[in-house]
Amino acid sequence: MSNKIPVGILGATGAVGQNYIFLLKDHPWFEVTWVAASPRSAGKKYSEAVANRWLHGPDIPEGVRDLLVYDANNALNAEGKCRFVFSALELDSKDAIRELENSYAALHIPVISNASAHRWTDNVPMLIPEINPDHISVIDEQKKMHGWDRGFVAVKPNCSLQSYMTPVYALMKAGYDVKRLFVATMQAVSGAGYPGVPSLDMIDNVVPYIGGEEEKSEQEPLKILGTVSGGKIVNASGPLITAHCNRVPVTNGHTACVSLEFGEKKPSLEEIEKIWTEFRGLPQELGLPFAPKQPIIVRHEVNRPQPQRDRDADKAMAVSVGRLRADPVFDIRFVGLSHNTVRGAAGGGIMNAELLKAKGYLV
Numbered sequence: 316m317s318n319k320i321p322v323g324i325l326g327a328t329g330a331v332g333q334n335y336i337f338l339l340k341d342h343p344w345f346e347v348t349w350v351a352a353s354p355r356s357a358g359k360k361y362s363e364a365v366a367n368r369w370l371h372g373p374d375i376p377e378g379v380r381d382l383l384v385y386d387a388n389n390a391l392n393a394e395g396k397c398r399f400v401f402s403a404l405e406l407d408s409k410d411a412i413r414e415l416e417n418s419y420a421a422l423h424i425p426v427i428s429n430a431s432a433h434r435w436t437d438n439v440p441m442l443i444p445e446i447n448p449d450h451i452s453v454i455d456e457q458k459k460m461h462g463w464d465r466g467f468v469a470v471k472p473n474c475s476l477q478s479y480m481t482p483v484y485a486l487m488k489a490g491y492d493v494k495r496l497f498v499a500t501m502q503a504v505s506g507a508g509y510p511g512v513p514s515l516d517m518i519d520n521v522v523p524y525i526g527g528e529e530e531k532s533e534q535e536p537l538k539i540l541g542t543v544s545g546g547k548i549v550n551a552s553g554p555l556i557t558a559h560c561n562r563v564p565v566t567n568g569h570t571a572c573v574s575l576e577f578g579e580k581k582p583s584l585e586e587i588e589k590i591w592t593e594f595r596g597l598p599q600e601l602g603l604p605f606a607p608k609q610p611i612i613v614r615h616e617v618n619r620p621q622p623q624r625d626r627d628a629d630k631a632m633a634v635s636v637g638r639l640r641a642d643p644v645f646d647i648r649f650v651g652l653s654h655n656t657v658r659g660a661a662g663g664g665i666m667n668a669e670l671l672k673a674k675g676y677l678v
């Protein structure tokens with residue numbers, strides 16, 4: 316019998332849920348033992364529920380293929396079947412997701428979520444493990460407030476900002492204040508789930524609108540860069556961010572063109588490259604299984620990073636940056652890229668769980 320931690324997946328049949336199943340196939344610590352989705356899929360074998368929409372090659376992993384899909388709306392279905400769940404749910408309202416995720420936590424089942432519903436709850440950490448692992452400590456206050464002994468909710472941020480927030484944070488950590496940040500993203504269609512954007516809207520086209528995405532890009536970094544005080548996260552007051560988010564006909568990989576203005580102290584381009592190349596965080600220190608060895612990879616080719624060539628860098632968990640140059644309006648500009656359904660979704664969620672286990676929250 317396996318001594319891995321049994322895990323469940325809410326929204327297991329969707330784009331992100333399928334990616335969890337694919338990425339957890341040979342995970343050294345976790346094993347998928349329970350899957351749940353909408354009442355439409357409930358009662359079917361997993362392989363039947365995803366027939367004609369399985370996105371990861373010819374075979375569904377053996378241990379999952381024959382699992383029965385449960386209705387995710389009833390947390391009692393998960394009792395005794397898993398020690399924690401990854402949430403990749405898409406429901407009609409954020410209130411409904413918040414309530415449902417809380418109902419799992421109340422049954423002693425921690426929830427590591429990809430949904431945006433809990434991102435603004437001030438005692439729920441929104442983690443990028445290389446940036447704000449200390450935010451985990453608010454879980455203690457969250458448990459106390461609800462009277463939960465083992466259950467809790469932790470979330471990850473929006474997928475597109477992972478393409479540039481780690482490089483921006485690395486510069487801040489090195490002592491350079493970032494005053495203003497302009498970003499224009501080119502986001503892959505897989506970011507819209509499955510089946511996602513209609514093909515006639517996407518082929519030979521760019522859609523300069525993704526609902527709610529610009530607000531998330533402008534506000535979520537302030538929580539990620541915030542500080543813990545009194546068991547809650549207090550948002551940072553800057554940088555001031557302006558975002559343009561576009562959907563482009565790329566399958567996977569979100570690209571971001573970024574301009575930054577520093578405070579009085581301004582790093583040279585050579586210093587920036589050195590800071591990025593040498594940057595390491597807690598996941599690297601702890602040797603977490605999903606941690607990229609080098610979180611920020613600097614490309615020197617004039618036309619990189621590109622989704623096709625760079626999205627899979629270091630298990631698709633690294634951020635690739637390139638085209639670092641001076642900016643005549645701001646101080647510097649660069650292009651960042653990361654894999655949206657791995658680093659930006661399931662892979663990021665798995666590394667959050669690894670960090671939480673390493674810190675004793677998933678015993």
Ligand SMILES: NC(=O)c1ccc[n+]([C@@H]2O[C@H](COP(=O)([O-])OP(=O)(O)OC[C@H]3O[C@@H](n4cnc5c(N)ncnc54)[C@H](OP(=O)(O)O)[C@@H]3O)[C@@H](O)[C@H]2O)c1
Nearest residue numbers: 326328329330331352353356403405429430506508509660
């Ligand atoms: N795609 C990305 O790159 C990305 C990145 C970061 C975060 N996210 C977030 O991750 C979550 C999942 O996204 P996705 O792209 O995987 O969406 P998706 O492909 O549309 O999948 C949605 C999942 O939710 C289930 N579901 C739908 N209605 C339900 C209901 N009434 N009750 C219970 N389950 C229900 C679906 O089950 P059925 O198959 O049975 O309908 C499916 O398993 C979303 O909150 C999204 O914002 C996505």
